[in-house]
Amino acid sequence: xxxxxxxxxxxxxxxxxxxxxxxxxxxxxxxxxxxxxxxxxxxxxxxxxxxxxxxxxxxxxxxxxxxxxxxxxxxxxxxxxxxxxxxxxxxxxxxxxxxxxxxxxxxxxxxxxxxxxxxxxxxxxxxxxxxxxxxxxxxxxxxxxxxxxxxxxxxxxxxxxxxxxxxxxxxxxxxxxxxxxxxxxxxxxxxxxxxxxxxxxxxxxxxxxxxxxxxxxxxxxxxxxxxxxxxxxxxxxxxxxxxxxxx
Amino acid sequence: xxxxxxxxxxxxxxxxxxxxxxxxxxxxxxxxxxxxxxxxxxxxxxxxxxxxxxxxxxxxxxxxxxxxxxxxxxxxxxxxxxxxxxxxxxxxxxxxxxxxxxxxxxxxxxxxxxxxxxxxxxxxxxxxxxxxxxxxxxxxxxxxxxxxxxxxxxxxxxxxxxxxxxxxxxxxxxxxxxxxxxxxxxxxxxxxxxxxxxxxxxxxxxxxxxxxxxxxxxxxxxxxxxxxxxxxxxxxxxxxxxxxxxxxxxxxxxxxxxxxxxxxxxxxxxxxxxxxxxxxxxxxxxxxxxxxxxxxxxxxxxxxxxxxxxxxxxxxxxxxxxxxxxxxxxxxxxxxxxxxxxxxxxxxxxxxxxxxxxxxxxxxxxxxxxxxxxxxxxxxxxxxxxxxxxxxxxxxxxxxxxxxxxxxxxxxxxxxxxxxxxxxxxxxxxxxxxxxxxxxxxxxxxxxxxxxxxxxxxxxxxxxxxxxxxxxxxxxxxxxxxxxxxxxxxxxxxxxxxxxxxxxxxxxxxxxxxxxxxxxxxxxxxxxxxxxxx
Numbered sequence: 004x005x006x007x008x009x010x011x012x013x014x015x016x017x018x019x020x021x022x023x024x025x026x027x028x029x030x031x032x033x034x035x036x037x038x039x040x041x042x043x044x045x046x047x048x049x050x051x052x053x054x055x056x057x058x059x060x061x062x063x064x065x066x067x068x069x070x071x072x073x074x075x076x077x078x079x080x081x082x083x084x085x086x087x088x089x090x091x092x093x094x095x096x097x098x099x100x101x102x103x104x105x106x107x108x109x110x111x112x113x114x115x116x117x118x119x120x121x122x123x124x125x126x127x128x129x130x131x132x133x134x135x136x137x138x139x140x141x142x143x144x145x146x147x148x149x150x151x152x153x154x155x156x157x158x159x160x161x162x163x164x165x166x167x168x169x170x171x172x173x174x175x176x177x178x179x180x181x182x183x184x185x186x187x188x189x190x191x192x193x194x195x196x197x198x199x200x201x202x203x204x205x206x207x208x209x210x211x212x213x214x215x216x217x218x219x220x221x222x223x224x225x226x227x228x229x230x231x232x233x234x235x236x237x238x239x240x241x242x243x244x245x246x247x248x249x250x
Numbered sequence: 251x252x253x254x255x256x257x258x259x260x261x262x263x264x265x266x267x268x269x270x271x272x273x274x275x276x277x278x279x280x281x282x283x284x285x286x287x288x289x290x291x292x293x294x295x296x297x298x299x300x301x302x303x304x305x306x307x308x309x310x311x312x313x314x315x316x317x318x319x320x321x322x323x324x325x326x327x328x329x330x331x332x333x334x335x336x337x338x339x340x341x342x343x344x345x346x347x348x349x350x351x352x353x354x355x356x357x358x359x360x361x362x363x364x365x366x367x368x369x370x371x372x373x374x375x376x377x378x379x380x381x382x383x384x385x386x387x388x389x390x391x392x393x394x395x396x397x398x399x400x401x402x403x404x405x406x407x408x409x410x411x412x413x414x415x416x417x418x419x420x421x422x423x424x425x426x427x428x429x430x431x432x433x434x435x436x437x438x439x440x441x442x443x444x445x446x447x448x449x450x451x452x453x454x455x456x457x458x459x460x461x462x463x464x465x466x467x468x469x470x471x472x473x474x475x476x477x478x479x480x481x482x483x484x485x486x487x488x489x490x491x492x493x494x495x496x497x498x499x500x501x502x503x504x505x506x507x508x509x510x511x512x513x514x515x516x517x518x519x520x521x522x523x524x525x526x527x528x529x530x531x532x533x534x535x536x537x538x539x540x541x542x543x544x545x546x547x548x549x550x551x552x553x554x555x556x557x558x559x560x561x562x563x564x565x566x567x568x569x570x571x572x573x574x575x576x577x578x579x580x581x582x583x584x585x586x587x588x589x590x591x592x593x594x595x596x597x598x599x600x601x602x603x604x605x606x607x608x609x610x611x612x613x614x615x616x617x618x619x620x621x622x623x624x625x626x627x628x629x630x631x632x633x634x635x636x637x638x639x640x641x642x643x644x645x646x647x648x649x650x651x652x653x654x655x656x657x658x659x660x661x662x663x664x665x666x667x668x669x670x671x672x673x674x675x676x677x678x679x680x681x682x683x684x685x686x687x688x689x690x691x692x693x694x695x696x697x698x699x700x701x702x703x704x705x706x707x708x709x710x711x712x713x714x715x716x717x718x719x720x721x722x723x724x725x726x727x728x729x730x731x732x733x734x735x736x737x738x739x740x741x742x743x744x745x746x747x748x749x750x751x752x753x754x755x756x757x758x759x760x761x762x763x764x765x766x767x768x769x770x771x772x773x774x775x776x777x778x779x780x781x782x783x784x
Contacts, residue, residue: 116474182309
C-alpha cells in the first residue's frame with residue numbers, strides 16, 4: 004500500500020512539475036477569447052478610431068497619472084499598447100505583470116500615420132488568467148518592414164554594438180538633446196546589422212533606481228550588448244529598454 | 251475612580267502635548283515674510299530653483315550660467331537647479347511639497363498654479379515689499395548686479411503676475427501663439443495669405459486641401475497624409491475663440507461661464523472640420539510642426555516658444571531629415587473673428603518665491619529671482635525660442651535690437667521663423683490678454699481644451715455630435731473638472747494631500763481615547779450614584 008501511495012505521490016509531483024514547466028514556457032494554458040472579444044488579428048485589422056475589445060495580459064506598467072495608467076500588454080498572438088487607461092492608483096497597483104484584463108477602448112495611432120498603434124480612452128476589468136511573455140528575438144527583423152508587425156511587443160536583440168551619441172564619444176544622453184539630468188530619459192545609439200537605431204530608457208518605465216538605468220549609464224562606445232525591451236514606435240522604431248547585458 | 255481620573259489626566263496631557271506637534275506639520279503656521287534689515291553675506295545659504303525648459307539644451311545651459319554668474323556675485327549663496335520640462339509636473343510636485351513643507355525656494359510657474367499654492371497660509375511670498383525695498387528691491391542700491399528697476403519691467407507682464415490682489419510672481423519670459431503657414435501649399439490651392447488670418451479663411455483653405463487624386467493621394471502635396479490644420483493647445487484655442495467672440499469664459503471672481511451657446515457653436519464648427527479630417531489636435535495627431543515640416547500640414551498653430559521647430563530650416567526637428575520638405579514658412583497671429591481688433595493669449599513662465607522660516611534664505615531667493623531679470627539672462631533665454639524679454643531694459647538694449655535686426659542671417663541664433671515669432675508678440679503686446687486667475691482657474695483651462703478634444707474624438711469615433719451630445723459633454727466636463735456650482739473659487743484645486751501624518755493619526759487616536767475615558771468615567775459615576783454608594 005505504501006508503495007502505491009509513494010507512486011501516486013511521485014506521479015502527482017511529476018505532473019505538478021510538468022505543469023510548472025509549462026507555465027515557465029510562459030504560454031497561457033488557455034487563451035480562448037470571450038464573447039465579443041477580438042483576436043489579435045481582428046485588432047490589427049480594425050480601423051483607427053474603431054472601438055476595440057481585447058483580452059490581454061499586463062507585461063509592464065509605464066506610468067500612472069491623474070487616474071490614468073499606461074501599459075504594455077500582450078497575449079499569445081501579439082501586443083496591445085494601452086495609453087492612459089482609466090484606473091485608480093489602487094487598481095494600477097493591482098495590475099502587476101501577468102494579470103489578465105479585458106480592455107474596451109478605441110484604436111489610435113500617435114503620431115498619426117507614423118507612431119505606435121495603441122488603445123486609448125479605455126476601461127478594463129480584471130479576469131482570471133496569467134501570462135508573462137518571453138522576449139522574442141527581433142535581431143533579424145531590425146531594418147525590415149516586418150518589425151512593425153511586432154509593435155509594442157517584448158523583444159530582445161543580441162550582440163548589438165553601442166555607438167557614440169556625439170563627437171565627444173558619449174555613450175548615452177540625458178534626453179534626446181542631452182538637456183536632461185540624472186533621472187531623465189536616457190538615449191543611446193545601437194548598431195544592429197548595418198543600421199543604427201536610437202534606444203531609450205524611458206524614465207517612467209524604468210527610473211533611475213533600476214538596474215537597466217544604471218547599466219546604460221555605464222555603457223561604453225563599442226560595447227557589445229544584449230538588450231531587452233518593448234518595441235515602442237515614434238517616427239519609426241524607438242524601443243523602450245528594460246534590460247541590458249554587456250558581453 | 252482615582253485611577254480612571256489619573257488615566258484621563260495623562261491622556262489629556264498627552265493630547266495637549268501632541269496638538270502643537272501636529273499643528274507644526276506642513277506649512278500651516280509659517281510666519282509672514284518680512285524683509286530682513288540686511289543680507290548676511292557671512293553665512294552660507296543654499297537655495298533650490300525648480301526650472302522649466304522646453305527640452306532645450308541651450309535653455310538648460312543658460313540656467314546653469316545664470317546660476318554660476320549669480321554665485322559669483324554672492325559667493326555665500328549656492329543655487330541647486332532642478333530641471334523640469336512640464337509645467338504640470340512642477341505644479342504637482344509643488345503641491346506635494348507644500349504638504350510636507352519642502353517647497354523649492356524659487357520656482358518657474360504660472361499664475362493659475364499660484365492661485366492654488368496660496369490657499370495655504372504664507373506659502374508664497376508676496377513681492378511688493380521686496381520689489382520696493384530701496385536696498386534689495388528691483389535695481390536697489392545694495393544689489394550687486396545690474397538689475398532692472400520696477401518701471402523697467404513691462405507693466406502689462408508685471409500685472410499678469412498679480413494673484414488675488416497681490417504681486418505673487420515676476421514674469422520671466424513671455425510668448426503667445428502663432429500660426430505657422432506653408433505658403434507654397436496655400437498658393438498652390440489658389441489663395442493668398444492675408445495679413446490678418448480669419449477663421450473662415452483657415453477653414454476654407456483647409457477644406458480645399460483635402461481633395462484627393464485617383465490614386466488616393468492628396469492633390470496639394472502628392473502624399474498619402476495631409477492634415478491641413480493642427481492646433482497644439484486646444485485650451486488656448488477655445489479660450490481665444492471665446493474671447494474674440496466676446497463670449498463668456500469666467501469672471502474675475504471665478505464664476506464659470508464656459509458652458510455657453512457660443513462655445514457650443516464653436517464645437518459644432520470643430521466637429522464639422524474633424525469629420526472631413528481637415529482639422530486635428532496635438533493630442534490626437536501629434537506635434538503640428540512635424541506635419542508642417544513634412545509638407546503634410548498647411549496651418550500649424552503652436553506657441554511662439556515653439557518656433558525653432560517650425561519650417562524647412564528649423565533648428566530642431568522631430569522627424570527624419572529625409573521627410574522634411576522645402577517650403578516657405580509664413581508666421582502670422584492666430585486667426586481672428588474680428589480682424590480690426592485682433593486678440594491673442596499672453597503666456598509664458600513666471601517666477602515665484604516660496605516662504606521659509608529663515609528670512610535670509612528668502613532674501614537670497616529674491617536676489618536670484620531678480621538676477622533672472624537681468625539683461626544677460628533675459629536676452630540669452632528669449633533668443634532660444636520665440637520668447638520676448640519681460641523687461642523694457644532688455645527689449646531696448648543694443649544687444650537685443652541687433653539680434654532682432656539680424657533676422658534670417660543664419661538658421662541658428664537668427665533663424666528667421668523664430669525671430670518673426672518674437673516680433674509678432676512685440677508688435678501685438680496690446681492685443682494680448684490673460685484669463686482671470688483664481689483657485690481652480692487651472693482646472694477651468696483644462697476643461698476648455700477638453701471640450702474640443704472630446705468633440706474631435708467623438709467625431710472620429712463615429713458618434714453623432716448634436717444637442718444631446720453637447721448637453722452630455724457639458725455635464726460630464728463640469729463634473730470631471732469639478733466646475734459644479736458655477737463658481738469654483740476656493741473649491742477646485744484642492745488636492746489629495748495623502749495619508750495623514752503619524753502625529754495627526756496619534757492625535758486622533760488619543761482624542762478618541764480621551765472621549766472614551768470621559769464617557770467611561772461618566773457612566774461609572776452614574777452607576778455609582780444609582781447604587782447609592784457616593
